[in-house]
Amino acid sequence: MTYPTLYAICGVVLFGIGFYGTVFCRHLIRKVMAVNLMGAGVFLVMIALAARTPSGAPDPIPHAMVLTGIVVAVSATALMLALIRRLHHQTGLTELPDQMEH
Amino acid sequence: MDAEWAMTGLIMVPLAAAIVVYVTATRFVAAWGVAVAMLQTGLTFSLTRSILQSGPVQVPLGGWEAPLGIPLYADGISALMLIMTTLVGVTSTCYAAAYFSSLQRDPRRSSSQPSIQTFWPLWLILWSALNALFLSADVFNLYVTLELITISAVALIGLAGKAQALVAAIRYLFAALMGSLFYLLGVALLYSTYGTVSWHLLAETVQPDVLTWCAASLMIIGLLLKTALFPLHFWLPAAHANAPAPVSGLLSGLVLKASFFVILRLWFYVFHPVMPASAGWMLSVLGSAAILWGSIQAIRQQRVKLMIAYSTVAQVGYLFLVFGLACEPMGMLAWRGAAYLAFAHASAKAAAFMVAGSLMYMVGSDHLDRWEGIGRREPKLIFTLALAGVSLMGLPPSAGFIAKWLLLNAAIGHGRWEVAAVIVLGGLLAAVYVFRIIGVSLSSAVPMPEVAPVPRMMRWAPLVLAMAVIVGGIVTTEPIRLLEIGAPPIAAREVAP
Numbered sequence: 076m077t078y079p080t081l082y083a084i085c086g087v088v089l090f091g092i093g094f095y096g097t098v099f100c101r102h103l104i105r106k107v108m109a110v111n112l113m114g115a116g117v118f119l120v121m122i123a124l125a126a127r128t129p130s131g132a133p134d135p136i137p138h139a140m141v142l143t144g145i146v147v148a149v150s151a152t153a154l155m156l157a158l159i160r161r162l163h164h165q166t167g168l169t170e171l172p173d174q175m176e177h
Numbered sequence: 178m179d180a181e182w183a184m185t186g187l188i189m190v191p192l193a194a195a196i197v198v199y200v201t202a203t204r205f206v207a208a209w210g211v212a213v214a215m216l217q218t219g220l221t222f223s224l225t226r227s228i229l230q231s232g233p234v235q236v237p238l239g240g241w242e243a244p245l246g247i248p249l250y251a252d253g254i255s256a257l258m259l260i261m262t263t264l265v266g267v268t269s270t271c272y273a274a275a276y277f278s279s280l281q282r283d284p285r286r287s288s289s290q291p292s293i294q295t296f297w298p299l300w301l302i303l304w305s306a307l308n309a310l311f312l313s314a315d316v317f318n319l320y321v322t323l324e325l326i327t328i329s330a331v332a333l334i335g336l337a338g339k340a341q342a343l344v345a346a347i348r349y350l351f352a353a354l355m356g357s358l359f360y361l362l363g364v365a366l367l368y369s370t371y372g373t374v375s376w377h378l379l380a381e382t383v384q385p386d387v388l389t390w391c392a393a394s395l396m397i398i399g400l401l402l403k404t405a406l407f408p409l410h411f412w413l414p415a416a417h418a419n420a421p422a423p424v425s426g427l428l429s430g431l432v433l434k435a436s437f438f439v440i441l442r443l444w445f446y447v448f449h450p451v452m453p454a455s456a457g458w459m460l461s462v463l464g465s466a467a468i469l470w471g472s473i474q475a476i477r478q479q480r481v482k483l484m485i486a487y488s489t490v491a492q493v494g495y496l497f498l499v500f501g502l503a504c505e506p507m508g509m510l511a512w513r514g515a516a517y518l519a520f521a522h523a524s525a526k527a528a529a530f531m532v533a534g535s536l537m538y539m540v541g542s543d544h545l546d547r548w549e550g551i552g553r554r555e556p557k558l559i560f561t562l563a564l565a566g567v568s569l570m571g572l573p574p575s576a577g578f579i580a581k582w583l584l585l586n587a588a589i590g591h592g593r594w595e596v597a598a599v600i601v602l603g604g605l606l607a608a609v610y611v612f613r614i615i616g617v618s619l620s621s622a623v624p625m626p627e628v629a630p631v632p633r634m635m636r637w638a639p640l641v642l643a644m645a646v647i648v649g650g651i652v653t654t655e656p657i658r659l660l661e662i663g664a665p666p667i668a669a670r671e672v673a674p
C-alpha cells in the first residue's frame with residue numbers, strides 16, 4: 076500500500092467518525108466539531124489523491140479545491156456558532172430539543 | 178456576446194448589490210432590491226431568447242478554458258430554472274419590500290421582527306448563488322454554489338429570531354452541511370478517477386466501475402438530504418414553516434429546486450449510462466412514499482404554514498418519479514414532466530406561502546382555527562390560494578396539471594400502474610388539505626373577524642405568481658421547446674427491470 080492510499084483511507088475513516096458524531100452526539104458544540112471532522116476527512120482524501128499522479132509531482136487543482144473548501148468550512152462554522160450562541164442566550168439550551176416543536 | 182453578458186450579469190448583479198447594500202447600510206435598501214429584480218428580468222429574457230435562437234451557450238470566464246478556468250453553461254433546462262428563479266425572485270422581492278416597510282412603520286411589530294437591513298444582503302446573495310448554480314458547468318462549482326445557498330438560506334430562517342426558528346435553522350444547517358460533505362467526497366473520488374470536474378468531460382469518459390458507483394452514490398445521497406426526499410425530510414417542515422413570511426416561499430420554491438437540479442444534471446447528463454436501472458427505480462419508490470406520507474401529514478396539521486411545508490415534502494416526491502420512468506420509450510415525457518413540475522411547484526408553492534404570510538400578518542397566527550371567516554374579509558388572498566391549490570392538486574388549466582399529466586402518461590406508457598395510482602392519489606390528498614384551508618377561511622359560522630390591514634403589495638405579489646402558474650398551463654409549447662434544447666440522451670437508456 077502506498078502512502079497516498081493510506082492517507083486517503085485515513086481520510087475516509089475520519090469522515091466516518093465525523094458522520095457518526097454529527098448524527099449521534101447531543102451537545103451542539105460536539106456536533107460542530109464532528110461536522111468539521113467530516114470536512115477534514117474529505118480534505119485529507121483530496122490532498123492524498125492529489126499525490127497519485129504518474130509523474131509524482133502533486134496535482135495543484137485538488138489543493139485549490141481544498142483551499143476553497145476550508146473557506147466554506149470556516150464560514151459555515153461561524154454561522155453554526157452564531158446560531159448556537161443565540162439559541163443558548165435565548166433559551167439556555169445546549170442540545171436540540173428531542174420532539175419536533177413546530 | 179449578448180448571452181455571455183447575460184450569464185455573467187445574472188450572477189454578478191445581485192452579488193454586487195448585496196455587497197453595496199451591506200457595506201453602505203443604505204436606507205433605500207428595498208429600492209436596490211427592486212432595481213436588481215428588474216435587471217434580472219431583462220437578463221433572463223435576453224439569455225432565454227438567445228438559447229431559443231442559437232442553442233446552448235458555454236462561456237469560459239475571463240477567457241480561461243477548462244480544465245483551468247471556470248466555465249459557465251446554459252441550456253434549455255438551465256433557462257427554465259432561471260425563469261423560475263426570476264419569477265419567484267421578482268415577486269418575493271416586491272412582497273418583501275412591502276412586508277418589511279410595513280413592519281418598520283408599525284412600532285408594535287418592529288421589536289420582535291427580523292431586521293430589514295439583514296434580509297436584503299442575504300437574499301441577494303442567495304439569488305446570485307441560485308443563478309450561479311443553474312449556470313455551473315463543473316461539479317466542484319456546483320458544490321460551492323450549493324454551500325452559498327445553504328449558508329444564506331439558513332441565515333434567512335434565523336432572521337425570524339424566535340427559539341423555534343433557531344432550532345429549525347440549526348437542524349437544517351447540520352443536515353445541509355452533512356449533505357454537502359457527502360457530495361464533496363464524491364467529487365474528490367470522481368476527480369481522482371477521471372482527472373476532471375467538468376460534467377461535459379465526465380459524461381464522455383465515465384466508466385461503470387466500483388469507484389464511479391461509490392462517487393455517484395455519495396453525491397446523490399448528499400443531495401437527497403438537501404432536497405429532503407422522504408425519509409430524509411426530517412428537517413424541512415419546521416425550517417420552512419418557521420421562516421419569516423417572505424423567506425418561506427423562497428425556501429420551498431427555489432432552494433430545494435437547486436439541489437434537485439444538481440441531481441437531475443448528474444443523473445441524466447453524467448451517470449445515466451453507468452447507473453443500474455434499479456437505483457432509479459428506488460428513487461421513484463421513495464418519491465411515491467414521500468407523496469403519500471407528506472400529503473397525509475399535511476392533512477393532519479393544525480398550522481397552515483406547516484401544512485404547506487408538508488405539502489412540499491409530497492411535491493418533492495413527484496419530482497423523483499422521473500428517475501424510475503426515464504427509460505425507453507416514454508423517458509422524454511417523464512423528463513419534461515419533472516423539469517416542468519419543478520417550475521410549476523416553485524411558483525405555486527411560493528404563492529401559497531405568501532398568502533399564508535399575509536393572512537398570518539393580519540391575524541397574528543397561522544393556526545387554522547384563527548382563520549375562520551377570514552376569507553370573507555380577504556377574498557382576493559383566498560382566491561390566490563385556490564389558484565395555487567389548483568396547480569398543487571394537478572387540475573387543469575395549470576402548469577402543475579401539464580407536468581403531472583406528462584408524468585402520468587409516462588407511467589401508463591411503461592405499464593407502471595402503481596405509479597400512476599400514486600400520482601392520482603397524491604392529487605386527491607392535496608385537494609383535501611387545500612379545501613380544508615379554503616373551507617375554514619370561508620366559514621360563515623362566525624362573525625367577520627377584525628384584522629390588521631395588510632399592504633396592497635402583499636395581496637398582489639402572490640396573485641401575480643398564481644396567475645403565472647395558470648398561464649403556464651395554457652402556454653406550453655414555448656417551455657417544452659425550451660426543454661428540448663440540450664436535452665439529455667434518454668432514448669439511449671435501456672428498459673427498467
